[in-house]
Amino acid sequence: xxxxxxxxxxxxxxxxxxxxxxxxxxxxxxxxxxxxxxxxxxxxxxxxxxxxxxxxxxxxxxxxxxxxxxxxxxxxxxxxxxxxxxxxxxxxxxxxxxxxxxxxxxxxxxxxxxxxxxxxxxxxxxxxxxxxxxxxxxxxxxxxxxxxxxxxxxxxxxxxxxxxxxxxxxxxxxxxxxxxxxxxxxxxxxxxxxxxxxxxxxxxxxxxxxxxxxxxxxxxxxxxxxxxxxxxxxxxxxxxxxxxxxxxxxxxxxxxxxxxxxxxxxxxxxxxxxxxxxxx
Ligand code: GLU
Numbered sequence: 182x183x184x185x186x187x188x189x190x191x192x193x194x195x196x197x198x199x200x201x202x203x204x205x206x207x208x209x210x211x212x213x214x215x216x217x218x219x220x221x222x223x224x225x226x227x228x229x230x231x232x233x234x235x236x237x238x239x240x241x242x243x244x245x246x247x248x249x250x251x252x253x254x255x256x257x258x259x260x261x262x263x264x265x266x267x268x269x270x271x272x273x274x275x276x277x278x279x280x281x282x283x284x285x286x287x288x289x290x291x292x293x294x295x296x297x298x299x300x301x302x303x304x305x306x307x308x309x310x311x312x313x314x315x316x317x318x319x320x321x322x323x324x325x326x327x328x329x330x331x332x333x334x335x336x337x338x339x340x341x342x343x344x345x346x347x348x349x350x351x352x353x354x355x356x357x358x359x360x361x362x363x364x365x366x367x368x369x370x371x372x373x374x375x376x377x378x379x380x381x382x383x384x385x386x387x388x389x390x391x392x393x394x395x396x397x398x399x400x401x402x403x404x405x406x407x408x409x410x411x412x413x414x415x416x417x418x419x420x421x422x423x424x425x426x427x428x429x430x431x432x433x434x435x436x437x438x439x440x441x442x443x444x445x446x447x448x449x450x451x452x453x454x455x456x457x458x459x460x461x
Contacts, residue, residue, distance in 0.1 A: 184216025186391045188242075188249075189380065191223045192234035195441035196241050199395060199425040199433040202459045206422055207393040208247050209461065219387055220249040224257045225379050241442040245452050254387065256379050263374035266382050266412060267321055267367045271312050275328050275411065276366065278319035279307040302362030321367035329354045332410055339406050343421035345396060352403045361404050381405050385414035393420045397432060425459065 188204040190196060196204075211218040220242070224230035235255075242249075256263075270276050281289070281303075289304040308324060315321075337352040366378045384392060399421045409416045424432045433440055445455060 182390055184211060184214035184391060185219065185387065185389050186211050186216065186393050187219040187221050187384070187387060187389055189221040189223050189383075189394070190238055191226065191229075191376075192231060192238055193226065193229040194234060195438060195443055196238055197425075197433045197440045197442065198445075198455070198459065201241075201245060201442055201455055202425050202461070203393065203395060203422065204242055204247060205245060205456060205459065205461050210391070210393060210420070216390075218247070218249055219389075220253050221383060221387070222253055222255040222257075223376065223379065224255060225260065225263070225374055225376065227257065227373070230257070237443065241446075244446060245442070245455065254383060256383065259379075259383070260374065262386075263379050263382055264367070266378065267374065270323065270328075270366070270411060271321070273331060273411070275324050275331060276312065276321050277308055277310050277324055277363075278312060278315035279303075279310070279322045279363075279365070280316065280319050281306050302359070303364075305363060308363065320365045322363040322365050325358055325361065325363050328407060328411060329357065332407075335410060337403070337406050337410055339402060339416050339419055341399075341402075341419045341421065342391075343396065343399075343419070344423060345421065346399060350402075352406055357403055357407060360400070361407075364404055377401055377404055378408060381408045381412070381414060384417055385409070385412075389417050391418045391420055393422065396421045396424050 186207045188200075188207050190200055190204075208218045210216075222235055222238070224235065267276060285306065286303060289306050303322065307322070337357075338349055339352075340349050341347055364375070364377065366375050367373060368375065399419075402419055402421075406416050408414075426432055427440065438444060442455070450458075
């Protein structure tokens with residue numbers, strides 16, 4: 182099977198050293214395997230995505246020496262597909278509309294309610310609602326218990342090749358119920374989807390065989406694998422890499438402008454200087 186991987190940034194701020202590590206590692210692994218490196222723009226969050234950040238992504242990656250196949254998949258152009266997938270799950274009776282605000286959820290969690298399990302995840306206040314009662318502005322949640330029942334005990338697992346958790350991971354239903362719960366798959370207007378759902382749909386669409394991304398996203402993998410099983414999509418291999426941290430040991434964030442690639446470029450560092458700094 183030809184190795185296919187992707188770098189999937191969200192154009193919501195400048196790329197920093199952590200993104201450079203992820204993109205370069207994916208590119209190097211694809212080259213070493215004689216495979217393909219794809220770029221995907223994850224711009225479903227239309228309130229935070231900006232064309233100027235997208236342009237900067239192309240510019241920074243080209244400067245780093247990367248090239249990718251065109252046309253680039255931009256998720257904002259495929260919102261209908263994600264919506265269709267949510268409706269597919271709704272037709273399986275696995276989705277319900279939810280009007281709880283963050284503060285409603287906090288209140289429900291602090292005061293035990295009859296019939297509502299006391300977990301740190303969504304307490305299920307709207308779980309009884311049917312899709313017919315959906316109103317503009319509702320979030321669409323996956324009913325985790327029904328989703329697991331739907332799979333009739335099918336074993337969920339994924340293979341990880343990253344340094345920290347290498348090996349085959351079996352996902353237990355209890356783990357999904359307790360750590361993920363009734364995840365939001367669509368938000369507010371029906372055309373807005375969660376990152377996890379859009380990524381699962383596009384990883385399948387782009388025939389991704391190995392997902393390479395930061396360790397911070399390891400925890401989202403069980404939900405992705407569950408969605409792959411429900412939607413009858415293949416599960417790729419996963420490779421979660423180390424995180425690039427600042428001098429205080431904190432993971433770099435988009436607001437860390439000081440470590441943005443653009444800033445390094447302005448300071449005169451070369452692409453090979455960046456590779457050296459990242460240990461690549
Ligand atoms: N768009 C995500 C981010 O910028 C990446 C998700 C992924 O690689 O799966 O954090």
